Amino acid sequence: MSRQQIDIVDLIPVNTNTDNIIKMDEERRLNNRYAVGERLGIGGLSVVYEARDDYSEYYGDDRRLAVKLPLEHLSAKSDIDAFMYAEYAHLSRLSHPNIIKVIDFGIDAEFNIPYIVLEQLNGRLLNEIPLTQFSISMKWNLLYTLFKTIEYLHTQHIVHADINPNNIMYLDDESIKLFDFGISINLSKKQLFELDYNTIKAYNPRYAAPEVIQGDVPTFHSDLFSMAVVCFELYSGQLPYIERSTELFERPITLRDLKLLPFGLRRWFKYALSADPMKRNKLYPLFLDIKKYI
Ligand SMILES: Nc1ncnc2c1ncn2[C@@H]1O[C@H](COP(=O)(O)OP(=O)(O)OP(=O)(O)O)[C@@H](O)[C@H]1O
Ligand SMILES: [Mg+2]
Secondary structure, eight states: OOOOOOOGGGGSOOOOOGGGSOOOOTTOEETTTEEEEEEEEEOSSEEEEEEEEHHHHHTTOOOOEEEEEEOHHHHTSTTHHHHHHHHHHHHHTOOOTTBOOEEEEEEOTTTOOEEEEEEOOOEEEGGGSOGGGOOHHHHHHHHHHHHHHHHHHHHTTEEOOOOSGGGEEEETTSOEEEOOOTTOEETTSOOSSOOOHHHHOOSOTTTOOHHHHTTOOOOHHHHHHHHHHHHHHHHHSSOSSSSOTTHHHHSOOOGGGGTTSOGGGHHHHHHHTOSSGGGGGGHHHHHHHHHHHO
16 A cells, blocks of 8 residues: 555644544444444544454453544545554554553444554543642652653654653553553654644643754653653642743753752753753663662
């Protein structure tokens, strides 16, 4: 199959409303295999439903699955299948306890719609949990796990490109799962299509690094920045800037801005929230030091 570039204008996320959803009734099956159930969530580009796999059920395996489909206005676009396949391809090369597992990709023969089958996550999105519910040790565990997960991603040449509290699920056992690799990049492979990140603005602008807001393609450095913003908010209840990270060009983070954070973490955050991506190189060696203070 030959692939053309996705028309990026077509991918600009729309305001999420339920008119835009591919309606799936109880009995609908994708490719005569995946039975689609209740809606689990909706994002700027896709909708996610509960799913059951007929084959697994036949063999007595009652695993809980989820199926991710593009929103209706995107489903007819010429390269939406390549776009969905890219998420499947990124996830299928990853194996990590804090990253969502992908099970399958398909294009439904009847509706000609691409879908991804994922493990079903049961928990709460990080942005749905009041900060008062996090103890100091829960915050540290979250920071530690997120950092280690991102470090792993980068050893696999994957940039997540949209780290934010909407894409992190906090599970009942207090572990986390990072998901939504919809705009991620595999640096070791040619992309299936070119995304102009600044045009589509599919990332969350509250957490995006300043260079990404200015139009650069996301990198390992911008993932680390976004992760630091998520954790800064977790500790302090606010963003490290008023609205957008580009404010940091004019007003860099000072140690005073970090006073709500544990003392031993402040130096690390100062580098992580640096507007200069190269300064974020220090984060790996500095992280080893942090553990001495915690
Ligand atoms: N595997 C899953 N199990 C349970 N719920 C899920 C799962 N995957 C996604 N969801 C729910 O569906 C919502 C949308 O999923 P996702 O973030 O992957 O879509 P998206 O359209 O790429 O989002 P975005 O708006 O961030 O681009 C999530 O916020 C979450 O509530
Ligand atoms: Mg999302």
